[in-house]
Amino acid sequence: MTLLFIDHYDSFSYNLTSWFIAKNVELKIISYNEISLLKDLSQYKAIIFSPGPGHPSEYLESIELYKRIPEHIPFLGVCLGHQIFLLAEGGIVEQINPIPIHGCQVEIIDCKESKFIKNMTPKGSVVLYNSLGCKSSDPIFSNSVVSLANESGFSLIAEHKHLARIGVQFHPESFASPGGDSFLNAFLGFV
Amino acid sequence: MTNNLKISYKNKSALKNLDYFSQNILLLSDMFEKYFKQNIVCHFQIQACEGFEFEIGNNFIATNILPSQYQNIYSSENNSIILRFFCNTSKRLSTKNINNFYTLLKKSANSPLFFVTPYENSHKEESSYVIDSKFEVRLHISHDGLDLNIFNYNEKKDFINSLFQQILSIFNNKSINNYNIYHENVNLSLPENKQKNNSFLDKEIIETIEKAKDFMNKGDCYLANLTSTIPLNEKTYFISMTHFITAWLKIKSRYGIYYHDMKVGLSCFSPERFIYSHDNKMTTEPIKGTLKSNSNIPTLSDAKAIWADKKEIYEHTLVVDLMRNDLNLVCQAGSVHVYRPFYARIAGKLIQMQSSILGTLKMDKTLGDCLEAMLPAGSISGTPKKRVCEIISQLENVKRGYYTGICGILEENGDFDSTILIRSVYKGERGVYCGVGAGITTLSNAKSEYEEFLIKLNSFLHAIESPV
Numbered sequence: 001m002t003l004l005f006i007d008h009y010d011s012f013s014y015n016l017t018s019w020f021i022a023k024n025v026e027l028k029i030i031s032y033n034e035i036s037l038l039k040d041l042s043q044y045k046a047i048i049f050s051p052g053p054g055h056p057s058e059y060l061e062s063i064e065l066y067k068r069i070p071e072h073i074p075f076l077g078v079c080l081g082h083q084i085f086l087l088a089e090g091g092i093v094e095q096i097n098p099i100p101i102h103g104c105q106v107e108i109i110d111c112k113e114s115k116f117i118k119n120m121t122p123k124g125s126v127v128l129y130n131s132l133g134c135k136s137s138d139p140i141f142s143n144s145v146v147s148l149a150n151e152s153g154f155s156l157i158a159e160h161k162h163l164a165r166i167g168v169q170f171h172p173e174s175f176a177s178p179g180g181d182s183f184l185n186a187f188l189g190f191v
Numbered sequence: 192m193t194n195n196l197k198i199s200y201k202n203k204s205a206l207k208n209l210d211y212f213s214q215n216i217l218l219l220s221d222m223f224e225k226y227f228k229q230n231i232v233c234h235f236q237i238q239a240c241e242g243f244e245f246e247i248g249n250n251f252i253a254t255n256i257l258p259s260q261y262q263n264i265y266s267s268e269n270n271s272i273i274l275r276f277f278c279n280t281s282k283r284l285s286t287k288n289i290n291n292f293y294t295l296l297k298k299s300a301n302s303p304l305f306f307v308t309p310y311e312n313s314h315k316e317e318s319s320y321v322i323d324s325k326f327e328v329r330l331h332i333s334h335d336g337l338d339l340n341i342f343n344y345n346e347k348k349d350f351i352n353s354l355f356q357q358i359l360s361i362f363n364n365k366s367i368n369n370y371n372i373y374h375e376n377v378n379l380s381l382p383e384n385k386q387k388n389n390s391f392l393d394k395e396i397i398e399t400i401e402k403a404k405d406f407m408n409k410g411d412c413y414l415a416n417l418t419s420t421i422p423l424n425e426k427t428y429f430i431s432m433t434h435f436i437t438a439w440l441k442i443k444s445r446y447g448i449y450y451h452d453m454k455v456g457l458s459c460f461s462p463e464r465f466i467y468s469h470d471n472k473m474t475t476e477p478i479k480g481t482l483k484s485n486s487n488i489p490t491l492s493d494a495k496a497i498w499a500d501k502k503e504i505y506e507h508t509l510v511v512d513l514m515r516n517d518l519n520l521v522c523q524a525g526s527v528h529v530y531r532p533f534y535a536r537i538a539g540k541l542i543q544m545q546s547s548i549l550g551t552l553k554m555d556k557t558l559g560d561c562l563e564a565m566l567p568a569g570s571i572s573g574t575p576k577k578r579v580c581e582i583i584s585q586l587e588n589v590k591r592g593y594y595t596g597i598c599g600i601l602e603e604n605g606d607f608d609s610t611i612l613i614r615s616v617y618k619g620e621r622g623v624y625c626g627v628g629a630g631i632t633t634l635s636n637a638k639s640e641y642e643e644f645l646i647k648l649n650s651f652l653h654a655i656e657s658p659v
Contacts, residue, residue, distance in 0.1 A: 011575040012512050014519035015527075022525025053411050053578040080410075095408055099633050102413035103505030105250065124249060127508065129574075131410035131633075175252045175515060175529045176508045 002026045004044040008052025015173040035061040046074040046191040049081025056083040056093050063088045074191050075165040082167030091140040093132050096154050100131035111149040116164040120186040122179030126170035194341040194355040205272050205333050212337050213440045218361045220433045232277040232305045235447035239270045243494035245533035253529035261549045264472040271333040277324035284321040292319035297559030302344035307598040310591035311567045312584050317592050317619040397637045399586050406582050407633045414509045415573040418628025420594050429456040429618045446610045456618030460651040462538045465568050465597050465609040471552045475514050477570040479507040480544030483646050489542045494535035502634040513569040514548045520564040522550030558607045571595040593617040594626030614651045
């Protein structure tokens with residue numbers, strides 16, 4: 001079983017890939033500039049979009065790729081990956097705060113159950129490294145996407161209404177996210 | 192190896208014994224300098240790690256107990272001080288082509304190699320160099336006394352034997368405490384316009400910090416280390432080895448590293464280890480967060496003060512995740528662990544917040560592979576590294592040169608240690624210079640960042656200026 005991992009040149013990507021490899025998961029790691037080489041996506045058991053710098057709208061090829069993902073293949077977007085997912089679904093991604101804070105931990109309370117993945121709610125605090133986000137009041141959340149958890153008015157965990165596509169604004173692979181492990185295990189268990 | 196000298200002298204700590212033997216060390220240095228002139232490298236390290244453990248609780252995936260698979264990683268280290276003099280050195284390589292440098296460090300060596308490389312934006316300006324030596328005089332100082340050994344790599348035995356006799360006479364001389372080493376009287380100060388507190392904090396620096404924060408607000412990066420290098424008044428003068436050692440004995444920085452020839456020079460008082468490997472287990476020990484204590488020796492309340500500063504904790508968290516990522520580039524998946532995070536390490540009057548990230552190297556990974564994958568070091572660049580390095584190049588108007596590069600030692604068995612080139616004086620193509628910097632995040636305040644610049648600069652520059 002091979003998972004496709006798209007790296008948007010982030011400095012935390014290899015924490016995420018190593019988490020999966022340590023679970024004996026086979027990963028195909030593709031850098032953002034190699035996306036055009038990807039032809040057939042149906043061979044992958046799941047597709048993961050890494051975190052990365054900048055605004056999701058700068059990553060046209062990832063947005064295109066997202067739109068090509070076959071409906072039956074689960075998707076996970078982390079941080080920038082979460083934002084690409086929401087942007088591709090029609091959401092607006094904007095600066096979260098006049099002074100975004102990177103590296104602070106949050107507890108996830110009031111998390112709705114995922115329609116697809118059992119026990120997905122992170123058990124423990126998680127860390128945020130983002131400057132941008134998608135408001136939980138965004139019209140997409142009354143359309144194609146559900147925001148399962150929010151933080152300060154922005155979506156922290158989002159899920160497609162009909163397809164197994166999940167985005168998380170937090171960094172589950174961080175050493176500052178004790179809740180990340182249970183989340184990633186739940187995702188892997190589903191895949 | 193037959194040339195061995197042991198002197199037992201019980202003292203409260205290795206550091207106290209360093210003071211006790213300081214005159215011997217200076218005499219040794221003076222003698223070596225006369226013999227080997229510019230063909231010598233000093234590499235000193237204080238291995239004692241004193242400080243305060245951060246209470247991890249359930250907040251971080253980390254441990255204050257060394258994981259069992261890493262029990263051996265620090266086994267060759269203890270509370271001692273190691274002084275290594277690499278003698279009769281020659282330059283194996285001096286290149287502006289970084290790939291040649293990495294290639295050499297991927298091979299095994301017949302003697303320990305000393306290596307230096309500038310920060311990446313200066314590869315075309317300053318050379319990376321590798322130095323080997325014919326033999327090494329190694330002093331091991333503990334609370335019990337001093338142990339001196341000579342390791343012969345490729346030197347004539349007769350020469351070593353005669354040198355050893357002279358070393359013995361230095362240590363047998365009981366009246367050395369009255370001996371006065373000759374010192375140059377030199378003023379290595381900053382140019383005058385940089386000395387006064389607020390002139391250094393000019394509009395330019397504030398603007399640069401604000402620009403960096405703009406990038407962060409847009410999500411381009413989360414942490415950027417912004418620096419500046421400063422030419423020293425005496426552009427051509429480089430301190431002598433004995434002068435350097437005199438200053439180091441006073442500062443007692445974790446590392447003390449010195450090399451000087453016609454073209455390049457390094458006198459390094461760095462507190463920060465980059466990567467270290469022993470038996471394929473490796474560690475990196477990034478430092479982020481510095482606080483100056485009001486007491487002579489930092490206390491637990493100083494440690495609590497730095498832990499209470501959220502900006503420091505957030506910034507440090509970023510660096511730990513960044514270094515975990517970089518270790519994952521060369522280590523086996525699942526082997527990377529965070530050990531003693533946010534440790535408030537005592538470094539003279541300063542508290543330095545330090546974490547250790549441990550990992551097991553993948554099969555056949557060498558020092559050259561690690562440097563190729565991991566440079567520039569995370570703690571002096573930022574996150575995400577690729578983007579932040581572009582931003583640094585755009586914002587910093589002076590190239591860094593050797594400042595924030597690295598240097599270290601590759602052992603014959605493939606083990607290695609390396610040091611981040613901060614709190615150092617460099618000689619290179621542009622003359623003699625030093626550098627300072629600070630990590631900028633969205634929470635940064637230009638004035639306090641500037642004060643951190645000054646604390647760091649003063650931690651070593653004064654001592655060099657007035658060594659006696």
